[in-house]
Amino acid sequence: MFGEFVKLALKSMAYNKLRTLLSLLGIIIGVASVIIIVNVGESASQSIQEQIAATGLETISIFSRTQERSVTREFNFELAERLAYEVPGILTVIPMNQINTVTRWQRNSYRGTILGVSEDFAWANDYSSVVGSFFTDADSMQLRQVAVLGNSVARELFPQGSAVGEYIRIFREGQAKSYRVVGVMERKSASFNLQYNQSIYIPFTTFSNRLVNTDVVQSYVVRTEPGVDVLAVSDNIEEYLTRLVGSGNYSVFSPSNIAELAADVTDTLSAAMASIAAISLLVGGIGIMNIMLVSVAERTKEIGIRKAIGASPRRIMVQFLIEAMTLTLVGGIIGIGLGIIVSNLAVSFFNWTFYPLVRIYFLAAGFSMTVGVFFGLYPAVKASKLDPIEALNYE
Amino acid sequence: MAGPVIELTEVSRYYYMGEFVIKALDNVNVRIGTGEYTAIMGPSGSGKSTMMHLVGCLDTPTAGTIYIDAEDTSALNEEDLAYLRNAKIGFVFQQFNLLAKMNALENVMTPLMYAGYPMRRRKEIAENALEQVGLGDRMKHRPNELSGGQKQRIAIARALVNDPSIILADEPTGALDSVTGEQIMDLFEKINSQGKTVIMVTHDPEVSGRCKRVINLRDGHIAEDR
Known part of the structure; x- marks a missing residue:
């Protein structure tokens, strides 16, 4: 049944391509921005680390x-x-x-x-x-x-x-x-x-x-x-020099130190930006809710027919939930593709090496499906509660 | 004849419109036995559609009890009613009510999906049902590529596919020309002769004339039962 509803969802998406694309735009842009921010952030961070490592981390x-x-x-x-x-x-x-x-x-x-x-x-x-x-x-x-x-x-x-x-x-x-x-x-x-x-x-x-x-x-x-904690050695040197000449009269730099600081900064930055981008995913979810409500209204007759031939309210709900999930998953996949392309271009523009964070792709796909379930729930429940006779007589 | 497959005891269905109460059905008692071929007649507003919806478990009565295969339906919730419709009742509508985006085979397979059959089995049963109604060569056609008579045959195949005991037909020839209508009526007779209980809601005397029993409704009451 699951596979059938996915097929059905894809069919009705293909039936009205422009409308599907427009309603998915929010999800696509949201997912793409998360992917871009995370990938560009990761590549920037890695290339900073590379430059620091060139200094010699020891x-x-x-x-x-x-x-x-x-x-x-x-x-x-x-x-x-x-x-x-x-x-x-x-x-x-x-x-x-x-x-x-x-x-x-x-x-x-x-x-x-x-x-x-x-x-x-x-x-x-x-x-x-x-x-x-x-x-x-x-x-x-x-x-x-x-x-x-x-x-x-x-x-x-x-x-x-x-x-x-x-x-x-x-x-x-x-x-x-x-x-x-x-x-x-x-x-x-x-x-x-x-x-x-x-x-x-x-x-x-x-x-x-x-x-x-x-x-x-x-x-x-x-x-x-080899193998010692470079930061601890660095601290001990500072302590020694402070005793010798007083603090403020010398500087101690260790690349590990700088690397750690840089990693902290880039991680915090990209996490903050990705969370902001994730909010746009929620906004995209509202687009999904809207299109699902339209879909339920348009297909009132179909819902009536399905109920007459034996679809229980739960199955009607599942059908529309699967449809919303399929919709957002497709949006998510398009967004991930777009994100990969754009982040690749951006990274090569800055002359960095591209370090994609692949686990983010799965996270983004999963998250967009969750958005689908969350925002598809209300339309699906609405569909499941339609009165079969009224739905059948709907023209 | 075996025991009643459908039994309505003191069934009423009222609609409340503000201060007005519309008594669509008022204290009706009917028993329909297994294998009967019954027409429900009456002018519009007589309550025949309401009766069909109640017998088809699409609606629940305001008062009274409906038994389907000796099972008290008033005890059932929405999920159970859907299961009962799926297993025991096949609907045929005046406007066919096929799923437009699906082809003939997929339409007929849908009730089997809700019944939980695996894909391959669904296909076998549905193909067989389409052969039975003479549409073996139209399985991949969508409803909009077929004539009214062919659409109604798909609908009949869909109604029969789960091997229900009751076929409920609501003006099944209403949207067809007389020749096609005759053919559809022949099909219903064949189905009845195979042991199915057929109930036909109609206001066409030619249709009811071919039924073995006619229940006449008027203002929510049974006016005549012969």
Whole structure:
């Protein structure tokens, strides 16, 4: 009987296509907007997470926030070792200084960042070389004038290739210093504070003693031990630094931290927007109620005939409920299709990867059927209560 | 003749229109036996339609009791009445009252659906019923593609399909020309000869002339029963 009523419902929908479409419009738009919001929200959230993950979820960055000598003198090379020793869960701490300057090789020049880092920098950031290698602890200890080029830097300075072994000149306060290129790094997408491809890496010791001459460390990159709670380590670092220099004089960023925050924000936003869109589904339900009332009125005679040949009130009610459910399910399916198409277009417009939330499709289909039952109930009950004789005599 | 298949004891049906009471049927007693072929006659307003609706369990009396197959229908609720109509009564109407969007076969299958038969069985029984009324070659046609006589045959097949004991026909030839009407009457006679109780509401003397018993109603009373 169920299948027959579904067939019957589809038949009468096909019979009056335009009217069906118009009365389903509310449901279609409602379902489509829920799908669009959820899919676009999910894709946005995932692409933010991807960008954050590129930073390395197991790293924490520390910055000094003041030029005050009482603070900056605490941000020194030794602090790296002390942190690694005193805060549990840390694999290594890399001191990092940077300047912006011009570098030349023959007639090619490049303006960009020179980063002074310790030799652990490459593995701590899961960053490998494509030609040659990153500099070593021997290079650091002996203050060697060696450089490793970010991928874009190598292309700019050495368009013909083969940078390793060549000498580049780094300009600083009108003086040029020669650095031997020992490696070229792979491409790596930028994190929130590092443009990997656009940087030149030299040993931290060389940077602080030969290029700039400073005992201050601008920032540190902390690599945590695998499996530890990065947020807890981050909290412990903050605690340690607060004791050392007071809160407000430093910043600690961990990508996990940011990722969590971003996920919270996008989830809350899309949940809020999806609920608003769900309200439009209820409005769509009123359209269903309207069309079902019209249908019951138009088919009074049919109801009378069915009652005469043995349809009980309950079966008449079931027939019209199934019809309302079929109607809203069809609307739901059209809405889901429309939602998928539009969200796909929107996501590709923003250049994100499309992350559809498939369980929402089933939820939307189920919810539209529920809307059908809810708003179809009154018309169905009305149909079931029609007096058979009056219904039969209805013209 | 076996016991009565239909028994009306002191049945009244009143309609209340504000201060007025219309006594459509007033204290009527009728017994109709199994296999009888009865016409209910009378001018319009005499109560014959009301009587048919009551016998067909589409309506309930204001007073009195109606027994169908010795079952007291006043004890039944709407659901049970629908079941009883489905199982024991077959309706044939003047205006055929077929479902317009369905073809002949689907129309005849509908009472079987309400009776709970599985799909395949429904089809078999309905096809057989259509063969019986001579429409074996019109099963996939919709009502609007068929003549009045053919439509009435579908309606008769639909009425017969659940093998009811009672066939209630309301002016079944009223919308047909005389030749087709004759053929339909022949069909009813055949059905009656197979043991079904046939009750025909009509004001056409030619129709009632072919019935074995005629009940004449006037102003809600039985004026004549012969």
